[in-house]
Amino acid sequence: MLTVWKSDLHMSALPIDQYLDPLKTILTTHNRLMLIAQPGAGKTTRVPLCLLEEEWVKGQKLLLLEPRRVAARLAASFMARQLGEDVGQTVGYRMRGDSCVSAQTRLEVVTQGVLTRMLQDDPLLEGVAGIIFDEFHERSLEADVGLALTLDVQTSIRDDLRLLVMSATLDVEALKRVLGEQVPVIECHGRQYPVATAYRPSLSGEESISHAIRVVEEALSLPGTQGILVILPGVAEINRLVQALEKTLPHLAIRPLHGRMSIAEQQAALAANTSKQRIIVSTAITESSITVDGVNVVIDGGLERVPLFQPRTGLTRLTTRRINRASADQRRGRAGRQREGRCFRLWAQEQPLAPYGEPEIQQADLSSLVLELACWGVASPQALSWVTSPPEGAWRSGQSLLEQLGVLDHEHRLTPLGSRCAKWPVEPRIAVMLERASEFNTVPLACGIAALLEERDSNERSLHDALALRLRQPKRFPSWQREALRLAKRAGVALNDAVLVPLGPLLALAYPERLGQSIEPGKFRLANGKTATLPLNDTLAHQDYVVAVALNSAAGDQARIISGEPLSLESLLSLYPGIRQWQPRVAWSQEQGRLIGEEVQAHGSLVIAKRPLAHLPEEAVKEALLNALRQRPEQLFGDNLQQLRGRMALLREYQGDEWPDWSEPALLASLENWLAPYLIGIKRLSQIEKLPLERYLLNSLSWEAQREFEQLTPLALEVPSGKQVGLDYLPCLSQRPPVLALKLQEAFGWRVTPTVVDGAVAVMIHLLSPARRPLQVTQDLVSFWQKGYPEVRKEMRGRYPKHPWPEDPLTAPATAHTKRKA
Numbered sequence: 001m002l003t004v005w006k007s008d009l010h011m012s013a014l015p016i017d018q019y020l021d022p023l024k025t026i027l028t029t030h031n032r033l034m035l036i037a038q039p040g041a042g043k044t045t046r047v048p049l050c051l052l053e054e055e056w057v058k059g060q061k062l063l064l065l066e067p068r069r070v071a072a073r074l075a076a077s078f079m080a081r082q083l084g085e086d087v088g089q090t091v092g093y094r095m096r097g098d099s100c101v102s103a104q105t106r107l108e109v110v111t112q113g114v115l116t117r118m119l120q121d122d123p124l125l126e127g128v129a130g131i132i133f134d135e136f137h138e139r140s141l142e143a144d145v146g147l148a149l150t151l152d153v154q155t156s157i158r159d160d161l162r163l164l165v166m167s168a169t170l171d172v173e174a175l176k177r178v179l180g181e182q183v184p185v186i187e188c189h190g191r192q193y194p195v196a197t198a199y200r201p202s203l204s205g206e207e208s209i210s211h212a213i214r215v216v217e218e219a220l221s222l223p224g225t226q227g228i229l230v231i232l233p234g235v236a237e238i239n240r241l242v243q244a245l246e247k248t249l250p251h252l253a254i255r256p257l258h259g260r261m262s263i264a265e266q267q268a269a270l271a272a273n274t275s276k277q278r279i280i281v282s283t284a285i286t287e288s289s290i291t292v293d294g295v296n297v298v299i300d301g302g303l304e305r306v307p308l309f310q311p312r313t314g315l316t317r318l319t320t321r322r323i324n325r326a327s328a329d330q331r332r333g334r335a336g337r338q339r340e341g342r343c344f345r346l347w348a349q350e351q352p353l354a355p356y357g358e359p360e361i362q363q364a365d366l367s368s369l370v371l372e373l374a375c376w377g378v379a380s381p382q383a384l385s386w387v388t389s390p391p392e393g394a395w396r397s398g399q400s401l402l403e404q405l406g407v408l409d410h411e412h413r414l415t416p417l418g419s420r421c422a423k424w425p426v427e428p429r430i431a432v433m434l435e436r437a438s439e440f441n442t443v444p445l446a447c448g449i450a451a452l453l454e455e456r457d458s459n460e461r462s463l464h465d466a467l468a469l470r471l472r473q474p475k476r477f478p479s480w481q482r483e484a485l486r487l488a489k490r491a492g493v494a495l496n497d498a499v500l501v502p503l504g505p506l507l508a509l510a511y512p513e514r515l516g517q518s519i520e521p522g523k524f525r526l527a528n529g530k531t532a533t534l535p536l537n538d539t540l541a542h543q544d545y546v547v548a549v550a551l552n553s554a555a556g557d558q559a560r561i562i563s564g565e566p567l568s569l570e571s572l573l574s575l576y577p578g579i580r581q582w583q584p585r586v587a588w589s590q591e592q593g594r595l596i597g598e599e600v601q602a603h604g605s606l607v608i609a610k611r612p613l614a615h616l617p618e619e620a621v622k623e624a625l626l627n628a629l630r631q632r633p634e635q636l637f638g639d640n641l642q643q644l645r646g647r648m649a650l651l652r653e654y655q656g657d658e659w660p661d662w663s664e665p666a667l668l669a670s671l672e673n674w675l676a677p678y679l680i681g682i683k684r685l686s687q688i689e690k691l692p693l694e695r696y697l698l699n700s701l702s703w704e705a706q707r708e709f710e711q712l713t714p715l716a717l718e719v720p721s722g723k724q725v726g727l728d729y730l731p732c733l734s735q736r737p738p739v740l741a742l743k744l745q746e747a748f749g750w751r752v753t754p755t756v757v758d759g760a761v762a763v764m765i766h767l768l769s770p771a772r773r774p775l776q777v778t779q780d781l782v783s784f785w786q787k788g789y790p791e792v793r794k795e796m797r798g799r800y801p802k803h804p805w806p807e808d809p810l811t812a813p814a815t816a817h818t819k820r821k822a
Contacts, residue, residue, distance in 0.1 A: 014042030019188050020050045027130070027162050028056065031154065032183045034175060035166035038190025039333045043166055044071075044134055045079050048107050051130065052090075056162065060129035061106045063118075065146065067138045069095050069111055069259055070266055070285045075134075076100070076109040096425050097486045112142035113425070119149045120375055120422070123157070130162030137167040137326070139359035139388070145369060148384040149376060151178065169326060169356075171387070178385040193336040195298075201348040208237070209244050212299065215344050216245065216279065219297045222342070227278045227295035231331055233303040233320050235260060238281045245279060257282035260455075260479035284327070292334055296341035300331045302351075309365040309394060325353040359388045366390055367428050370398035371407060375422045379412045404512045405432045424490070426450055433510040434491065443491050444498035446506055451484035453549070461538070461563050463549060464503050471498055504567035507547040508575050514548040515567065517606040524548070524561075527604030532559045540564055545572055572603065579603050584613055586620040588628035588685070595624055595683050622679050625688070626671045633668060635685050636693065644694045646729030646738070647713035653735060654760045662697070674700040712757050713738075720814035721746035727756070727763065737779070741766040744775055744792070745804055748814040753781050770800045785809050 016037055026033050037043035048064045051057060066072040076093040083090055092101035095111040110118075118125065131150055136143060147165070154161045165175060168190070176183055200218070202211040212230060219225050232238050238256050245254045253276035255269035269280055272294035280292065284304055304327065308319045323331075328345070335341030361369075369390060373381065381390045402408040407418035407428055414422070421431035430450045437446035445467075452467055460466035474481040474495075488495040508515055516524030516532055522541040524532045532548050534541040543566040550562035573579055582599045589596045597613035597620070629636050637645075648662040660666075667674070678696050682688060698706055716724040719742050728739040738756060744767040754763045767776040767784070775792050778784045789809055797805035804819055806812035 014046060015040070015190055016042040016046045016188050019186055020046065023047065023186060024050065024054055026184050026186070027051070027054065027164070030184055031159060031161065032163045032179050033165075034170060034172065034179065034183060034185045035164060035188070036168070036170050036172075036185065037166060037188040038168050038192070039330065040190035040192045040337055041188050043188070044075050045082070047164070047166070048109075048132055049079055049082065049091075052106055056160070057106075057129040060127050061108060062130050062132065063115065063128055064107060064109045064132045065112050065115055065134055065143065066109055067112060067135050067140050067143065068285045069098075070257070070270075071135075072109045072111050073266070074270070079107065079109075097482065112140055112146055115146040116142060116149065116372060117425070119146070119153065120372070123153055125153060125158060125161065128161070130164065132164045132166065135167050136165050137169045137171075139357070139361070141360040141364050141366075141369065144359065144361050144387060145372060147178075148386055149372075151385050152376075168330070174387050178387055192333060193338070193340045195332055195336040195341045195343050197332060197343045197345065199345050199347065199349040201346065201351075208301075209241055211346060212241055212301070213244060213248055215299050215346060216249075219299065219342065219344060220249075220277075224340075225297050225342070226339075227272070227280065227292070228297045228299060229292055229295045229334055230279065230281045230299045230301070231284060232281060232301045233305040234283065237301075238283065242281050245281070249279070252276055253278045255280045257285065259283065259285055262478060262482065284323075284331075291337040293338070295337075296335055296339050298331055298335040298341070298343045300328065300343060300345050302328065302345060302347045306363070307365075308363050322347075322351070322353060324355060324357045326356050328353060361386075361388050361390055364394070365398065365427075366394045367398035367401045370395065370402055371418065371422055371428050374402075374408060374412065374414045374418065401513065402428060405429060405510075407432065424487075426454075426487075429510040433506055434487065436509050437506060440505065442499075442501065442506060444488060444493045444495055445501065445503075447487040447491060447493065447495060448484050448498050449503060449506060450487055451480045454483055455480060461540075463507070463563055463565055464500070467503070468500055471500060502565070502571075504547050504565040505571045505575060507549055507565055508567055508572065511547055511549060512576070513604060514551070514564075515572065515603060515606060516546040516548050516561075516564075518542075518544050518546075525605055526559075527606050529605040530559055532561045534561050534564075540566060543567075545569060569608070573608075576603050579608055582611075584617055584620055586613075586616055586624040588624055588631075595621060616683070618680070621683060622676050625679055625682060625685070626676060628685060629671060629675075629688070630668050632685070633664060635689060636667075637664065638689070638693070640694045641697065642733070643729050644697060646732035647709070649735075650713060650729065650732040650738065650757060650761065651709070653732070654757050660700070667697070714756065717754050717763070719746050720749045721816045722814075723816060731764070737761055737764045739764045739766055741768060741774075743768050743770065743772070743816060745770075746814050746816050747781065748804075748806070748809045748812040750781050750814070751785075751810060753779055769796060770803050 023033070023035065035043060035047070048062055051062060064075065066075060072093050072095055076087050076091050080087045080089065080091045085091070087093065088100040088102050089104055091107045091109070092105040093099065093109040094101055094114050096113060101108060115131065133143060133147060150161070150163060154163060165179070172185060200215045202208070216228060216230065219228055230241065232241065235258050238258060242254050242256045245252070255278060257266060257269040257280050261269070270292060272278070278294065280295065302323055303320050304323045305320050332343040335343050373379075373384070378384060381395060399408065399412055402418070403410065405428060406415060407421055409415055417432070417435060420435050421428055424431035424434055426434070430453060434443070434446050434450055437443045448467055448471060449463070452463060452470065470477045470480050484495050513526065513528040515527045519525050519531070522534045522536045522538070524546060526532055526548060532551055540546055540561070545567040546561070546564045547567050548561045548564045550564070551559040552562055579601050582601060584597065585600045585602070586595055586597045595616065597616040598610045599613050600607050601609040645662045648659060651659045652661070674697050675693070678691060679688075698709070701709060713729065714727065716726045717740060719725050723746065725740055725742045728741065732738055738761070740754065740763045747765070747767060753765065755761055756763060762779045765778050765781060766774050767778070769775050775796070776784055776788055778788070793805045802818040804812065804815065
């Protein structure tokens with residue numbers, strides 16, 4: 001079957017072709033390989049096909065991972081045509097909600113989340129000979145998870161499984177840390193036609209739509225312009241520009257392109273077989289390796305829309321931001337894939353761009369990752385190998401949410417509910433809603449809600465009204481209808497059976513930490529302790545209880561409710577019956593300056609009822625004090641403790657992680673370990689200030705470590721005058737050396753700059769005047785005596801005649817006294 005492709009290869013050679021034989025040779029003897037191939041090299045479609053006839057693949061199949069659905073479909077279609085076949089024969093594709101494969105499929109092009117599902121269903125990956133990670137530079141969370149799990153499988157039970165990681169730009173050093181320092185690397189230059197780049201920033205007062213149309217018209221007026229690709233951040237912007245272009249340029253074929261469209265709609269947008277000149281208005285999905293046929297002009301808006309998760313608030317914001325330079329170059333490259341092209345950038349040339357984008361794992365909600373690893377049998381990400389490790393704060397936030405949802409138990413193990421939720425191809429909180437909807441006979445409705453929540457660009461405040469409209473007129477919302485039908489099919493129900501009832505109870509199952517209790521009209525206290533607001537003219541602003549589904553986080557603990565639904569107290573109590581139990585609660589009162597004890601009926605920070613507590617439980621008191629200290633760390637970090645932290649920071653800088661982390665965040669996170677045992681009988685923060693906190697912290701070290709700590713970072717040094725002078729270690733918190741401040745006369749005769757940390761760190765000497773003002777700061781005493789001292793002596797001897805200023809300070813006796821006393 002590959003003879004068609006081989007003949008086409010000779011007819012249209014690509015840069016990657018000369019590397020195919022070395023690539024095959026390496027994968028015969030190695031199970032890991034990195035391929036760096038520039039845009040236009042042909043790696044996406046040439047490499048997978050050339051590997052199919054290798055001996056190690058015989059009788060099995062290959063997986064090709066693509067970061068975007070559009071790219072996956074196009075790559076599969078292109079390779080199938082090279083073989084003279086339809087998609088679904090030798091080459092097929094598989095993605096969430098859509099697949100085209102058969103029993104004869106030997107190369108599956110899959111989106112990245114599909115690999116995780118395949119691994120969870122069959123960790124042996126039986127029948128899979130190798131996995132190709134394409135466009136890995138995009139560093140999606142799913143790609144990072146897929147690689148971590150695949151490496152775990154390969155190193156434990158499938159050393160015959162081949163892994164090929166490829167992209168135009170790879171962080172080779174970071175990948176070598178997980179793939180191995182000896183992993184082979186092949187580098188291939190691409191084939192790219194010249195692209196002329198022009199910058200077209202907006203004019204003063206010009207709206208974004210008018211700006212884009214102006215540049216489109218300029219591009220159309222230039223000779224040689226064929227198809228135009230306009231790249232915008234989101235669906236809303238695309239729809240507005242498409243509508244405006246259809247009115248302004250009715251003789252052209254204007255096509256939107258984004259991930260929510262059906263396969264047929266995407267293929268129609270990309271098809272070049274139209275008699276009209278095309279303008280494709282797309283999201284960043286065209287930034288991937290696909291070639292948009294017939295396009296030789298790119299108009300780049302320079303923006304991207306990304307979800308940014310904030311662990312401190314537990315909120316995810318959909319943020320529009322400037323793209324990075326690597327993305328800008330990828331976008332420009334779309335114009336030069338088939339012929340010479342032009343790229344118009346809708347920003348000023350002097351606009352700075354970051355070199356690369358952050359890996360998604362550093363800015364995403366990690367609750368789905370926590371669930372995936374729990375299903376894998378892993379409670380800590382440290383058990384796997386990562387190109388970029390999951391941030392600790394986001395990881396803990398994800399664990400906390402899954403515990404609230406009932407997906408994990410208190411030991412972070414999967415619960416029966418969690419096992420069922422893991423089967424749903426949605427985020428965990430939505431899976432919980434879908435699973436528990438059967439308790440209320442509302443599964444069809446839950447499927448409709450879940451599909452609605454998938455629409456990230458939806459600006460409708462009332463979810464009830466938005467869902468009602470979609471249930472009445474589903475064809476107006478094709479992407480919602482496809483997703484809702486897919487979920488309903490999986491749940492074994494009919495979407496037509498959905499009965500619209502209040503949505504609050506169902507949403508409360510998915511968002512337990514975002515249940516809100518009215519403080520005053522338009523202001524709500526959320527269960528997670530934050531505050532959320534609504535305009536007073538919003539009907540939801542006057543409810544007693546709400547579910548805040550979408551929030552726009554602001555500074556501090558404030559957030560604005562974008563969408564939500566009302567919830568009755570009766571529903572809240574029926575959903576969370578544990579609220580009715582009285583719980584002792586001790587909290588620090590800022591107003592009264594002391595601990596207050598109450599018994600409460602509560603859900604998180606929402607207090608339904610309360611009554612005084614006569615006796616304060618010791619453990620509750622400790623916990624309340626620790627929480628108060630975390631909110632007011634200045635009560636904790638006095639001068640003595642800061643000096644101790646500086647000493648430890650110096651040791652960690654020069655001797656590494658063998659010494660503990662005593663940074664402020666680390667100490668606040670570990671108060672239970674080093675401080676809590678000493679809080680017996682303490683009920684006020686003012687009492688804590690009087691405790692020897694530095695001694696408690698030092699006691700957290702072993703006796704041997706304490707002795708070494710004192711030797712390496714002494715509190716004081718003996719100076720030539722015979723005095724013991726204290727060292728200041730506060731500068732070490734900013735990675736500067738410790739300071740020894742003494743009168744210049746006390747240092748006479750000192751030839752060698754003193755050191756700490758076993759000679760590794762020279763102390764910074766502050767030589768002072770008799771009035772204790774700095775005369776010189778140095779780490780080289782000999783140089784100062786030779787070059788700096790004569791000038792100091794000349795200026796100071798007349799000002800302080802009672803103090804000695806000898807011509808030769810190296811032979812003069814050091815003294816802390818005046819001439820008379822000396």
